[in-house]
Structures are given as structure tokens and as C-alpha cells.
Amino acid sequence: METSGQGQAFQADWLSKTLAGMLLGLALAYVSIALFAWYGPGGIDAQDKVQFNMWMITPIWFSIFSATYLFRTGKRAWLLLGIPTLALYGVFFLLRSMA
Template sequence: MARLSAEEKIQPHWWTKSLAGAVLGLTFAFAVVGIFAWYGPGGIQAPNKVQFNMWMISPVWLLILSFSFLFRTGMRAVLILGTANLIAWATFLLLRYTL
């Protein structure tokens, strides 16, 4: 079995990964739940959907925070989660102003 080189191993950049998962994960969770809230079944006016959306932010955020430690480096976590945020928020705003 071949050993991994130093570049192939997951690096312990805990502070960067934690901040990326906490801050960028939360903003990504807001975007994903916002898209579902506005454009999911029944739209924003669906009964009881507000409560469901509020409670869905935490599991989505914690899932992203948990998986942020699997990135190889902290900078890669920031870049990928930042890109995911840009795509999610651009999608939300594009849908918001076109529909």
C-alpha cells in the first residue's frame, strides 16, 4: 500500500476550516433555504412553511460545517465554499428578479 505524500494528506488548518464552515456555511445555508422558501412548493405564502424553513437552516449549516474539515487545506475550504456561496446567492437573486 502506497503512502500519501504531504500534499495529498488532509492538512490540519483548523482555524481556517472552522471559520470557513461557520461563516460561509451559514451564508450558504441561508441561500439554499431562501431558494427553497421562495421557489419551493407553495411559494413563500405556503402555510407552516416559515417554521420549516427556520428549522432547516441549522441542519444544513451544521452539515456544511462538519464537512468543511474534509477539505485538504483551509484555503481550499474558503475558495470552494466562497464559490458555492456566489453561485447560490446569484441563483437566488437571478430567480428573485426574473420571476
């Protein structure tokens, strides 16, 4: 275990953190792009928006994925990525049902 400057231990949970980044990071990237695609400028039918959205998923996903190793534990990574993912999917489906 390594310790940060404040004396709190980081746990190595590499497998748990990697799976959280792969699965929840990708889900979070998808829902972020979906919200932008449907409710961003010009809506879903804006010119060249589909291509832009397609190319933006990877940098968003990899940014989230790389940041998962900064969580103290794998459980914390799952929790702190899972809550916003579920919340954003809830918002997305709520907005889609009202449209």
C-alpha cells in the same frame, strides 16, 4: 500532518477551516433555504413553510460546518464553499429581480 491512504497530506488549518464552515456554511444554508422558501412547493406563502425553513437552517449549516474539516486545506475549504455560495446567491438575486 496526517496522510490519507493515497499518500496526500491533510493540513491542520483548523482556524481557516472553522471560519469557512462558520461563515460560508451559514451563508450557504441561508441561500439554500431562501431558494426553497421562494421557489419550492407553494412559494413563500405556503402554510407552515416559514416554521419549517427556520428549523432546517441549523441542520444544514451544521452538516456543512462539520464537512469543512474533510477539506485538505483551509484555502480549499474557502474556495469550494465560496464558489457555490456566490453562485447560489447570484441565482437567487437574479430570480428575485425577474419576479
